[in-house]
Amino acid sequence: MVQITFVEPSGSSTELNVPEGWSLMQAAVTNGVDGIVAECGGSCVCATCHVYVDPERLAEVLPPSEDEIELLDGVKAERRPNSRLSCQIKATPELAGLTITIPECQT
Amino acid sequence: MTQSDPHIVIVGAGQAGLQAAETLRSNAFDGRITLLGNEPHPPYHRPPLSKAWLTDELNPGQLSIRDVSVLERKNIDFRAGVRVSAIDIEDRSVLLHGGDRLAYTGLMLATGATPRRLPHNGAAGDAIRVLRSREDADRIALGLKDCAERELPLIVIGGGFIGLEIAASARKLGIAVTVLEAAPRLLERAFTRELSDWYAQLHLSHGAHLVFDARIASIDATSDGATTIQLADGRSFVAGLAVAGIGVRPNDELAQAAGIACDNGILVDDCGCTSAPNIVAAGDCTVRRLSDGTLLRLESVQNAVEQGRAAALALLGTRKPFVATPWFWSDQYDIKLQIAGLSRGADSHVVRGDMTGHSFSIFHFRAGRLIAVDSINAAKDHMLARQIIGGEVSPTVEQVNDPSFNLATLRAK
Numbered sequence: 001m002v003q004i005t006f007v008e009p010s011g012s013s014t015e016l017n018v019p020e021g022w023s024l025m026q027a028a029v030t031n032g033v034d035g036i037v038a039e040c041g042g043s044c045v046c047a048t049c050h051v052y053v054d055p056e057r058l059a060e061v062l063p064p065s066e067d068e069i070e071l072l073d074g075v076k077a078e079r080r081p082n083s084r085l086s087c088q089i090k091a092t093p094e095l096a097g098l099t100i101t102i103p104e105c106q107t
Numbered sequence: 108m109t110q111s112d113p114h115i116v117i118v119g120a121g122q123a124g125l126q127a128a129e130t131l132r133s134n135a136f137d138g139r140i141t142l143l144g145n146e147p148h149p150p151y152h153r154p155p156l157s158k159a160w161l162t163d164e165l166n167p168g169q170l171s172i173r174d175v176s177v178l179e180r181k182n183i184d185f186r187a188g189v190r191v192s193a194i195d196i197e198d199r200s201v202l203l204h205g206g207d208r209l210a211y212t213g214l215m216l217a218t219g220a221t222p223r224r225l226p227h228n229g230a231a232g233d234a235i236r237v238l239r240s241r242e243d244a245d246r247i248a249l250g251l252k253d254c255a256e257r258e259l260p261l262i263v264i265g266g267g268f269i270g271l272e273i274a275a276s277a278r279k280l281g282i283a284v285t286v287l288e289a290a291p292r293l294l295e296r297a298f299t300r301e302l303s304d305w306y307a308q309l310h311l312s313h314g315a316h317l318v319f320d321a322r323i324a325s326i327d328a329t330s331d332g333a334t335t336i337q338l339a340d341g342r343s344f345v346a347g348l349a350v351a352g353i354g355v356r357p358n359d360e361l362a363q364a365a366g367i368a369c370d371n372g373i374l375v376d377d378c379g380c381t382s383a384p385n386i387v388a389a390g391d392c393t394v395r396r397l398s399d400g401t402l403l404r405l406e407s408v409q410n411a412v413e414q415g416r417a418a419a420l421a422l423l424g425t426r427k428p429f430v431a432t433p434w435f436w437s438d439q440y441d442i443k444l445q446i447a448g449l450s451r452g453a454d455s456h457v458v459r460g461d462m463t464g465h466s467f468s469i470f471h472f473r474a475g476r477l478i479a480v481d482s483i484n485a486a487k488d489h490m491l492a493r494q495i496i497g498g499e500v501s502p503t504v505e506q507v508n509d510p511s512f513n514l515a516t517l518r519a520k
């Protein structure tokens with residue numbers, strides 16, 4: 001289990017123990033964390049699972065694929081250097097304690 | 108409790124029904140919400156059923172959309188395995204299979220759709236499978252294992268999205284595949300001829316066989332569990348597993364029986380309102396009347412989610428029309444297709460990128476305006492299309508034709 005903190009658009013935060021190998025999107029939506037829509041269920045086609053990764057630890061997360069970068073161009077909320085699609089980030093032990101912030105809107 | 112305590116009943120616990128329940132809660136509705144679904148599972152994703160689920164690349168947790176505990180926490184009374192058998196509009200109640208009655212103050216119909224079946228005698232039993240539910244997918248997955256063991260092919264009837272995805276999944280598993288298509292090309296209604304041909308090449312290059320203009324004359328289950336399919340031209344195919352993907356029929360029977368207006372789907376406006384007061388509908392079971400009077404039926408996750416949200420808000424008295432650009436996707440082999448907009452009625456088409464390669468987009472225009480874009484491994488074009496279609500400025504045919512023109516400059520600020 002990898003501990004990840006999700007900060008919802010309302011500002012409230014939820015700590016989840018995410019099974020290794022699960023995507024952060026999957027952990028968030030099955031546990032009812034607000035603000036991630038994930039219309040495509042993790043197929044990397046919808047860009048509605050946009051999150052901001054703790055900028056301090058951005059380098060520890062595997063970099064985005066070309067597909068993900070292209071989708072990030074079209075996210076609804078502000079695109080920032082630490083923008084990622086949460087369905088493309090897999091929980092690994094290195095990410096323990098990571099904080100993920102969810103933007104105001106996805107669609 | 109009095110009759111008028113707010114109680115919203117949602118029939119159908121798929122994408123649309125779930126979205127509606129959660130939208131009600133997140134918009135401060137604090138009355139009762141009952142979410143009734145006749146399947147034994149909490150809401151799950153259907154798109155993977157023809158894709159990664161068949162190739163065993165997903166765990167069951169990844170199929171589920173929400174954990175039941177989340178629904179409990181949100182005080183959504185989710186009941187699995189419960190079928191609604193009638194709506195009593197006068198009495199404002201629904202009748203459950205088994206005889207119980209449930210009174211509502213607002214009702215949402217999100218009953219989805221049912222795969223069409225072939226009319227042939229032999230197609231009735233297990234000889235020809237269809238794919239809609241998790242159980243359907245699990246039976247198909249078993250059938251594929253059987254095909255692999257007995258070295259028998261999969262026959263897919265219908266070269267639409269679901270059929271072609273199943274074909275691609277089977278090829279990934281090394282199973283021989285033949286697709287029987289009644290039309291002269293794949294996805295005739297959705298694709299231009301050149302894109303149909305491109306997809307045909309894709310399947311051929313992965314070793315699938317394609318048969319066009321296929322008229323099925325008869326279907327027979329053989330005693331050893333195989334299925335023989337005979338075409339009108341005399342050709343005959345033996346399948347270890349036969350699956351039909353020939354479209355769906357919207358589940359509008361409940362609404363029809365209650366006198367709610369239907370026309371191959373429950374008729375709704377752009378907020379999901381039906382012809383009956385306090386009854387809304389969303390998702391695959393609906394058909395939308397557009398402002399120009401034409402009817403639009405969409406079968407997509409986006410439509411279910413956005414319509415589910417709009418319909419829930421309508422029940423709360425807020426009209427927030429669903430106007431987003433429609434979009435859809437399909438995964439076959441390593442090819443990601445994303446479609447933005449609706450290409451029906453297009454009068455010209457422009458290819459951007461290189462169709463001999465594996466990344467390009469087809470831009471569809473009507474009367475000089477961009478109405479749809481089909482992107483093949485070109486997520487950037489797709490995202491851009493979703494932002495500019497239906498907006499104030501449309502690119503011109505010349506601009507799209509010019510590879511040096513940067514389409515991003517047209518994005519609404």
Ligand SMILES: Cc1cc2nc3c(=O)[nH]c(=O)nc-3n(C[C@H](O)[C@H](O)[C@H](O)COP(=O)(O)OP(=O)(O)OC[C@H]3O[C@@H](n4cnc5c(N)ncnc54)[C@H](O)[C@@H]3O)c2cc1C
Nearest residue numbers: 119121122123145153154191218219390391406407408411
């Ligand atoms: C194999 C497959 C692949 C797909 N791939 C894609 C894709 O790649 N991209 C895409 O955008 N879309 C895809 N779709 C379509 C998408 O899944 C649907 O458009 C979407 O699920 C529709 O959601 P819905 O809530 O309207 O209906 P459903 O998800 O069908 O939910 C309706 C529910 O209501 C229940 N129900 C019906 N009648 C009653 C009753 N009387 N009482 C109680 N419950 C009832 C049904 O059993 C069902 O559980 C795919 C669909 C399938 C089957």
Ligand code: FES
Nearest residue numbers: 042046047049087
């Ligand atoms: S869930 Fe669709 S892109 Fe991440």
